[in-house]
Amino acid sequence: MFGEEFITWLTRIVDILLVAFVVYKVITIIRGTRAVQLVKGITVILAAWFLSSFFGLQTMQFLMNLVVTYGVLAIIIIFQPEMRRALEQLGRGRLFGRGPTPEEKKSVNTIDALMTSLRYMAKRRIGALISIEDETGMDDYIETGIPIRAHISSELLINIFIPNAPLHDGAVIINNNILSAAACYLPLSENPFISKELGTRHRAAIGVSEVTDALTIVVSEETGEISVTKNGEIHRDIEDERVRKMLENQLLKNVKTSQRWQWGGRKNG
Structure with missing residues (x-):
């Protein structure tokens, strides 16, 4: 019973x-x-x-x-x-599977917008400097720029960095999938071992990576090469797929933090 x-x-x-x-x-x-x-x-x-x-x-x-x-x-x-x-x-067997969270969707949209804009600017040799905040706050650097507080789109990023545009000189800082500010000043690295052929954008990207855990992307105005800095290191001439993987590691919360960075390209000049 x-x-x-x-x-x-x-x-x-x-x-x-x-x-x-x-x-x-x-x-x-x-x-x-x-x-x-x-x-x-x-x-x-x-x-x-x-x-x-x-x-x-x-x-x-x-x-x-x-x-x-x-x-x-x-x-x-x-x-x-x-x-x-x-x-x-x-x-497709996805009805009862785990779907992406709203934050993951925002991160994917941010990655897609970044990749589209980076390809566009690299092809046309439009200089760009984009820093993506991680755990270390970047409020001090955001305050040096012009507040934007806008959702990220490739069109917005491209228009910011168009030559002679009012906000093209300086860095864009992204925080929580929001474009927080543009025309921001980042600290220049004083590392004497940096290649002499690197300009102000690259030195600023290295400098901010030395004092924060931000991921910073640079598009060279001279060559169109895409470089990425993280943890005080710069890796140059990175392929699109490698850049996307780095962005996923930085932005997507479901990526294991123990996953090692897999760099590509040339390291530190």
Whole structure:
């Protein structure tokens, strides 16, 4: 007897957990789409239907019955894009997998914007200096520039560094996937072993990497080469895929912190 009751309760618990999980996944699918507002409207209709039944409002109940009866067909039509999206994810086996968090999505968008702008500027030899804050705060350097506080896009970054633009001289500092400021002054490295062919941008990138754990990217105005500094080291002429991997290590929270940096290109000149 005890065994049957235990199995019954266990089955109920599993049933409730499965339903809760399915509801959660449905919410994650429709989140950020127009379906959210439609769900709110459906909630209002169901509340009106319940209240009309509870208080015996026959006319209202008749209307709500019609709405609920034909609402199923309307939901299928209205939610068609979301339902197709859910079925596609189910077919790929991703419906019940772990999806990216909002912060991870922002980081991916930041990486994509950075890569697009870096390719554009490197191809056209547009000088750029971009520093990405990590754990060490960079408020002192942000205060030296012009506050922007904007979402990151490739168009914004490119326009900042266009030659003779008002903000092109100095560094852009990125903090929590936000472009915090432009035209910032970074400390120049006084390391005597740095190659003499490196200019002010590269020395500033090395200098800030010596006093913070920021990842700083430089696009050379003379050669179009992309260089990256981290932990007091500069590695020059980095390929696109290697730059992207470094950005993922810096920005994506699901990358293990124990993963070693895999540099490419030429080191320290």
